[in-house]
Amino acid sequence: MTTTAYAARADTRSDAPLLSVRDLQVTFQRRGEEPFHAVDGVSFDVRPGQTVGLVGESGCGKSVTSLAIMGLLPRRGNRISGTVDFDGTDLLSLSDGQMRDRRGKDIAMVFQDPLSSLNPVVPVGIQVTEVLERHRGMNRKAAMPMAADLLKRVGIPDPDRRIKDYPHQMSGGMRQRALIAIALACAPRLLIADEPTTALDVTIQAQILALLKELVEDTGTALIMITHDLGVVAGLCDEVNVLYGGKIVERGPRHPIFRTPRHPYTNGLLGSIPRLDAAGERLTPIPGSVADNLPWDHACAFAPRCSQPIAVCTQTTPELETTGDRALRCHNPVEDPR
Amino acid sequence: MSNSDENPKKSLFSRYGDRRKARIDELAAMSAPRTAPAPVPVGAGGPAEDLTVHESGTIEEKPGVSLWQSAWHRLRRNPVFLLGLTITVVFILVAIFAPWIAPKDPLQGYLIDKVRPQSNPIPGPEPGFPLGADHLGRDLMSRLIAGSRQTLIVGVLATLGGFAGGLLLGTLAGAFGGWVDSLVMRAVDVMLSIPSLVLALSIGALAARPSQWTLIIAIAVVQVPIFARLLRGSMLAQRSSDHVLAAQALGIRRSAIVTRHMLPNAMGPVIVQATLALAVSIIDAASLSFIGLGNPDQRIPEWGAMLGQSQRFIYDNPHLAYYPAICIIIVALGFTLMGESLREALDPKTRR
Numbered sequence: 148m149t150t151t152a153y154a155a156r157a158d159t160r161s162d163a164p165l166l167s168v169r170d171l172q173v174t175f176q177r178r179g180e181e182p183f184h185a186v187d188g189v190s191f192d193v194r195p196g197q198t199v200g201l202v203g204e205s206g207c208g209k210s211v212t213s214l215a216i217m218g219l220l221p222r223r224g225n226r227i228s229g230t231v232d233f234d235g236t237d238l239l240s241l242s243d244g245q246m247r248d249r250r251g252k253d254i255a256m257v258f259q260d261p262l263s264s265l266n267p268v269v270p271v272g273i274q275v276t277e278v279l280e281r282h283r284g285m286n287r288k289a290a291m292p293m294a295a296d297l298l299k300r301v302g303i304p305d306p307d308r309r310i311k312d313y314p315h316q317m318s319g320g321m322r323q324r325a326l327i328a329i330a331l332a333c334a335p336r337l338l339i340a341d342e343p344t345t346a347l348d349v350t351i352q353a354q355i356l357a358l359l360k361e362l363v364e365d366t367g368t369a370l371i372m373i374t375h376d377l378g379v380v381a382g383l384c385d386e387v388n389v390l391y392g393g394k395i396v397e398r399g400p401r402h403p404i405f406r407t408p409r410h411p412y413t414n415g416l417l418g419s420i421p422r423l424d425a426a427g428e429r430l431t432p433i434p435g436s437v438a439d440n441l442p443w444d445h446a447c448a449f450a451p452r453c454s455q456p457i458a459v460c461t462q463t464t465p466e467l468e469t470t471g472d473r474a475l476r477c478h479n480p481v482e483d484p485r
Numbered sequence: 486m487s488n489s490d491e492n493p494k495k496s497l498f499s500r501y502g503d504r505r506k507a508r509i510d511e512l513a514a515m516s517a518p519r520t521a522p523a524p525v526p527v528g529a530g531g532p533a534e535d536l537t538v539h540e541s542g543t544i545e546e547k548p549g550v551s552l553w554q555s556a557w558h559r560l561r562r563n564p565v566f567l568l569g570l571t572i573t574v575v576f577i578l579v580a581i582f583a584p585w586i587a588p589k590d591p592l593q594g595y596l597i598d599k600v601r602p603q604s605n606p607i608p609g610p611e612p613g614f615p616l617g618a619d620h621l622g623r624d625l626m627s628r629l630i631a632g633s634r635q636t637l638i639v640g641v642l643a644t645l646g647g648f649a650g651g652l653l654l655g656t657l658a659g660a661f662g663g664w665v666d667s668l669v670m671r672a673v674d675v676m677l678s679i680p681s682l683v684l685a686l687s688i689g690a691l692a693a694r695p696s697q698w699t700l701i702i703a704i705a706v707v708q709v710p711i712f713a714r715l716l717r718g719s720m721l722a723q724r725s726s727d728h729v730l731a732a733q734a735l736g737i738r739r740s741a742i743v744t745r746h747m748l749p750n751a752m753g754p755v756i757v758q759a760t761l762a763l764a765v766s767i768i769d770a771a772s773l774s775f776i777g778l779g780n781p782d783q784r785i786p787e788w789g790a791m792l793g794q795s796q797r798f799i800y801d802n803p804h805l806a807y808y809p810a811i812c813i814i815i816v817a818l819g820f821t822l823m824g825e826s827l828r829e830a831l832d833p834k835t836r837r
Binding site: 217219248255258278326 | 727731741750
């Protein structure tokens with residue numbers, strides 16, 4: 148039953164975007180404080196079966212973007228504007244109840260820390276069946292074999308026994324597999340993975356990435372991969388969006404981005420990765436931190452940390468300019484990468 | 486923590502309330518690290534290339550130890566806990582089997598012939614009556630044993646009542662937040678600012694005809710705000726936890742999130758508090774009976790009431806007061822020792 152549900156969507160890749168985020172803006176407003184634009188006019192498309200990466204360091208707005216798409220940001224204290232068009236419906240205009248019916252069914256999410264994302268007092272199997280009961284209207288008895296099947300599918304050995312385990316009885320990698328099984332239980336069309344490998348060992352990271360890749364290819368699920376790890380991007384993503392200070396600063400297909408990064412920030416991220424073939428060379432980290440940002444209003448937020456700022460960088464906001472399949476927001480792009 | 490220094494104008498009552506609130510919040514904070522990582526065994530997770538791994542039992546992995554399990558491991562060797570447990574178990578057994586354990590009928594005045602209202606109002610010990618009798622010639626030993634039953638009934642029912650009320654209010658406040666939370670918690674604050682015994686006394690005195698039930702209700706009402714505040718605190722900690730966010734991301738209904746994902750995880754400190762509340766209930770029940778707000782039927786033995794009646798004879802026969810007082814102290818101590826060591830064992834900060 149599961150297998151057919153998955154296989155049905157294997158060949159639905161098309162050019163019409165499944166998810167189309169337009170000018171998404173999330174503003175946190177605390178009483179008596181300056182409003183803070185966590186996400187500032189982000190637009191991107193995800194086509195069925197495509198894997199899109201959102202890359203950036205902590206605080207660049209990638210997680211807030213995903214929570215906004217999921218409708219999981221708290222109501223109070225923030226403003227969300229723009230549109231999030233999912234298969235013809237603007238998710239931002241849906242009511243809480245309508246959104247709740249979609250979450251877990253059409254769009255699912257995998258979180259960073261697999262231990263704290265599972266309910267510690269409920270067996271893993273029940274947490275899988277809970278979703279099936281909720282969205283498929285199955286009763287628990289009927290959902291159990293399907294849950295075992297899902298656990299098997301994500302590579303958990305002996306699922307019939309494991310289904311009764313509590314999260315603390317599983318290893319980190321298995322927990323993340325279980326979370327993926329839960330997220331994929333209702334065969335969502337879009338999966339958002341928010342740094343799914345950050346809390347795991349390197350060996351397990353590779354396994355989880357391979358698993359995600361395989362599942363996405365099998366089922367035709369579109370995937371938004373949120374990460375700060377360019378290695379993950381290189382292995383998985385079709386298209387990469389680099390975020391900085393709540394805006395997209397560079398976008399392009401995976402290979403061109405890696406081969407010829409145009410934005411100094413992307414270039415800096417790539418320069419921060421140790422390379423085997425450049426032994427002896429010093430790493431070139433990006434100086435400073437997100438706290439040094441300028442406001443985007445009349446400048447490029449990245450200018451204070453940029454390796455090659457020019458006068459105009461602190462005077463006008465750069466626009467996102469599209470050339471072919473790449474887009475760039477920079478006054479003084481990198482000519483000679485790295 | 487205490488606000489008393491900042492605001493010297495605060496009344497004695499409100500300072501008292503602040504201290505209690507701080508204590509309750511401290512207990513509530515325990516629930517957050519309930520998801521503290523259990524020791525993670527190394528080397529697991531099946532190979533990713535092969536999505537359908539069939540070989541069972543190929544993965545060596547010892548199940549991790551849950552918080553309650555590891556707490557039990559430590560409690561087993563904790564003499565304080567064992568002492569508290571022993572007292573509690575003995576007390577409960579005595580209370581349940583009181584009619585069979587008591588050597589004599591606690592209601593019958595066997596030694597009424599020996600009571601001399603002027604010269605010797607209290608018959609002393611004699612064969613068959615190891616502790617002597619009371620002013621109506623009833624066997625003191627049997628009355629003490631039979632009295633345990635009243636104490637247990639009142640203590641347990643009052644604590645259960647307070648637990649139920651606190652569960653309802655705390656869940657409401659913690660699950661909904663916003664104005665519901667504010668409303669419930671301000672009411673709770675008002676109740677907490679009144680010393681518990683004074684509050685219980687007032688409620689008990691409201692009843693037209695005091696009975697065992699008014700006593701239970703009075704003490705239960707006093708326990709409600711403590712449980713409510715405690716549960717609300719740990720519910721709030723759960724509300725912002727990752728697994729609740731994950732459940733929301735799956736579109737789970739709000740009622741299911743509250744009952745299945747938040748409540749069970751928030752119960753730890755509340756259960757510990759219930760053990761401690763039992764001790765308080767027992768003492769409060771004895772206090773109210775002492776001043777005559779308990780069961781009006783004086784024939785039924787009850788430790789607090791026995792203590793109260795003994796006051797008339799305390800100069801010549803202080804033992805009449807000693808025995809029920811010692812019983813109350815020991816039982817309350819038993820519950821307190823058990824509750825405190827349970828709390829310590831479940832507190833991740835003191836885990837060794």
